[in-house]
Amino acid sequence: MKKKSSPFANLFLIIIFLILYAPIFYLIFYSFNSGGTMSGFDGFTLDWYQELFQDTRLFIIVLNTIVVALLSALISTIIGVFGAIAIRSFKKKQQNTLLSLNNVLIVSPDVIIGASFLILFTIAGFRLGFYSVLLSHIAFSVPIVVLMVLPKLYEMSPSLLDAARDLGANNWQVLTKVILPYITPGVFAGFFMALTYSLDDFAVTFFVTGNGFSTLSVEIYSMARQGISLNINALSTILFLATILLVVIYYFITQRSGTRGVNFRK
Template sequence: MRSNHKWGKVYLAVVFVILYMPIVYLIYYSFNSGGTMHDFEGVTLDWYKEVLHDTRLWIIVLNTITIALLSSAISTILGVMGALAIYYVKSWRMKQILLMLNNVLIVSPDVIIGASFLILFTMIGIQLGFTSVLLSHIAFSVPIVVLMVLPKLQEMSSTLIDAARDLGANQWDVLTKVVLPYITPGIFAGFFMALTYSLDDFAVTFFVTGNGFSTLSVEIYSRARQGISLSINALSALLFLLTIALVIGYYFISQKSAVSGMGGRRR
């Protein structure tokens, strides 16, 4: 047993090294004064200064954050509504059909989703830009939120709802004072997952962006095609730090929610 446990730790360490080594390599050369990713000549912050003084890039950063926050908030609301709808469906067959339809956008290739949205927006006359990107991000984020919230609903005991109704609570009170507080960790998980997916998405956004509107993932791809520049490394390093900050923020919020939930149960 101890031997298996030891090899499990070694395997986990190897996996993490493989996953994070390219990121470490990228960040390491973002401080290279030589301007290449071959020979490290010295430490410099010039590439970070170049990124920080790039006005166009900061507009793109603002676009990306705006899209991510809006799409995450809207998709969280829609996802919670969808999860509640699926949960309260009485027919097992209909519930499975709804779950299958929900999972289509998750299992479908991003290229197919992006091309489909491009054709749809072209047919209905929506100009490619902020609106098309926002709608696309909402569409592929909603199923993620549903999958984060639905397990929390399934964990919830029906006796909680029965007890609330016995105490005179109406349907709205049951929803706002029993169901939503119980599934709050799932709602936060869905929001942060949607936020991460929106910030990282490239394939779908590449198809539906236009009219001078761009996001960071598309901008990094465009710059990389023009040739190697360590400003891309610096930008990627900053994005990586932002992602870590989001993960840490989600961790503390989930821990706080868990502690408050335990305190509520003790009462």
């Protein structure tokens, strides 16, 4: 028997979503304001978007952000997958120790992580810029991928690996033909989570970015400090729509993976 949700619970849920999304829709609404301020809507215009697309410097910053996000997500996914497989191979006590160390990086404040990387790169004489941002994003994305992949590894029965080895499969074949196909949903989840975290990060990036290199989060912060401009609204609207697109893509990928899994079991 399915329990019916109470009207109070539905009302509470609606209020929570309104609180979360009202500022975003408010920002999107005023991105089409011809008045140039957020104090009153004077008329509909696309001038702010046109001005945004004509900004060559901002276009380069967008490319920097996307390249860093894709590279960090890809590299951290590869490292995280092999890290999760390595953790799964240890005994229970050692697994708990490694997972605790992994979780410390997730719960640590971004300010501490950013300051730590800044000190590390400064001591090592490493020039701040693209590579410092990339390495930092990889570092805080790997633990996220590990947490996404490990549950799928725990679900996998050891008998699958034993059966593959009994049939003559070597270690590489066991990895590519058995383990990776089974944990594919977790791998995609880890990749998209790492991609989202990289696109969204500000604190760590703010510490490790250098002169001549910037990302969208740092640029929006700099633009906001100079005064409220509806360019920020237009840029934020595009980012919000891009995020929704990523969520939809991830949803369809997980749905397809789940459907294939059901058909396989049948």
